[in-house]
Amino acid sequence: MTAPLHEAGTGTPDTQQGMRRRNLSRVMHTIAADGPMSRAAVASRIGLTRAAVSTLVDELVRAGLLEELGPERPGRVGRPGSALAVSGSGPAGVGAEIGVDHLATCVVDLRGEVRFRAERHVSNRGRAPEPVIADLTALVRQVIDEAGREGLWPAGLAVAVPGLVARDSLTVVRAPNLEWHDTDLGELLPAHPPVTVDNEANLGALAELWLGERAPNDFVHVSAEIGIGAAVVVDGRLLRGTRGFAGELGHVPVHPEGPPCACGGQGCLEQFAGEEAVLRAAGLEPGEGRVGMLAERAADGDQRVHKALREAGTAMGIALTGTVNLLDPQSVVLGGALSRLAPWLLPSLEAELDRRTAGPACGITVSRLGPEGPLLGAAHYVVRAVLDDPTGIAQNV
């Protein structure tokens, strides 16, 4: 295979300015990932000359995105260089999450540290968007104020919602468990900081990609609050779908003649492994905090709960067999609320997948981020945007 393998076509033109912007981004990403480090170390890492890196670094220091920590500790060979670190003040990412029974927000600095977090338990099921967003905005303002007192300012706000979000928009097309339809959050949220709205499974998957331990570059992230969602990451990029609706694992047909589903389909995975179906099979009423109750009863050895989760795992294994055959991911990651139930879902899920897939089946792992994934993904989404285009953000100051 000696022929080049670029399958994509053209793109935006390459200019000196575009090149400078991309190299500034490379410096930021390198120091964010592996810093503190000297100019020389950055230069050798990204393959540019030390002079070129110094010019880029000076600009980033002036913009307040990098800081000099002073001479590196002695004992190293050669003239000591000043270690560079990503700034712990200045622009920060604000993440927010609208859950069916909670609201949460956090501020993450450019170093990736969660500096402030606030949460409020409130049942949002069937509640109108206006009061929910008003509550969320109050919570967000609170953490932004706290962050401001430590020299951090919001470079952007990303909001995770349990529903389908139209691609490149702020519109929640369908969030069945909130009972929201075609809701434009852009009209309800403050104009500043700049807002992004995304599906919670997408942001959970990005958190896994950016923060997970040994995160692969190709994986399917399965998550659930009430419904079953998934997100597909390919070559380190989220696959969003034409309309932004990719990842609807909950509506993959598992038993095509099975019970009708609210989506219009029949025998969808959600009818066998969705929270409501599992609670019913376990003899529990639907309601708040039921995933926790399932986990507790399962841990106590409740046989009916074990059976319900075993059958849900089997259904998930069937849907994931199709997914794995279509996408050939490196692994499947169980995240979100599901991760708490993994010990009882995994055995039947893995057995089904092994039995049905040719060749070595892909690995299944459980997210360490668990239910925090979407909120962390939201805040880091903004932080990554700053690292990706440091001059863009500096110009906004």
Added chain:
Amino acid sequence: MTAPLHEAGTGTPDTQQGMRRRNLSRVMHTIAADGPMSRAAVASRIGLTRAAVSTLVDELVRAGLLEELGPERPGRVGRPGSALAVSGSGPAGVGAEIGVDHLATCVVDLRGEVRFRAERHVSNRGRAPEPVIADLTALVRQVIDEAGREGLWPAGLAVAVPGLVARDSLTVVRAPNLEWHDTDLGELLPAHPPVTVDNEANLGALAELWLGERAPNDFVHVSAEIGIGAAVVVDGRLLRGTRGFAGELGHVPVHPEGPPCACGGQGCLEQFAGEEAVLRAAGLEPGEGRVGMLAERAADGDQRVHKALREAGTAMGIALTGTVNLLDPQSVVLGGALSRLAPWLLPSLEAELDRRTAGPACGITVSRLGPEGPLLGAAHYVVRAVLDDPTGIAQNV
């Protein structure tokens, strides 16, 4: 959504040389897609100055990749510029296809025109790789010799095979209908020109992307020779999967308790819509040219064939419902041998997809390239590699 949306991290460093290489590629792609055109038109199209474009064009003319057609026809405003066209001689792409009952090859010039084509009908089922590749090599040599007499030389050879090819390798891991396993074609094919081996569904999808009428950038390409394969194109890029095995639509479970499948699974799509299953349902024996026979009988109004194809369409609709829910493609394209049976497969397939998918289902189209897709995709794969890295190929001369 004002925050930048780059989710990918760093990459290779940006250098003057890399920038020049990418801009040379943009000039080639622009003229290949929309030429002949003047230097000024190229400059305005790709957003570089006329001076910068002239330097790039001069280099490409010297390398024999572009040619000057002389002054543009009069009647245009301003000083007439010399129209530039992609060269009709020089480097060319050679495609080859190993089918279960045929071998084919063709030469495509940089303008995208098929200049030579050769085909041989031969039953390759169960035949050892060595004689198959010897036959294929003879056929390839024949078209390369013919092309050489018109000033074309092979920049590369891409081979389409009906099986799984390990990513970034020349190894056919599994081609059930040839009965090949772990066959390294690199050992059997000549060392020159440089060789690429790929799955026929992948190359058919790339042909659709590059040559199809109004081809979308996000689609699932379903194709079949004997098995049912698919390829997924996202944002104009082929999704290959971690091991190169993505697109195994034929092994998506449709009725999970259905008949066992050779893949180790149960109730896979191939058990309901694969050629063997359809022939059996239609009362025909398996054998060469059976898809043609099915199409003829269906056109003659054979009710048993109609029923067999209707049921196959239903099964495909179920598998594609899961696919569409996972990937949210802009459309599904029926290609390969399947495209001939589309009139009888489509009604039940579309009905199933409409019934089961929420929101407006994605469109289904039939490939105009039909069974020629993989072979054309193979030759164009090489042509695109030249357009993507024109200096790389010039250095090889």
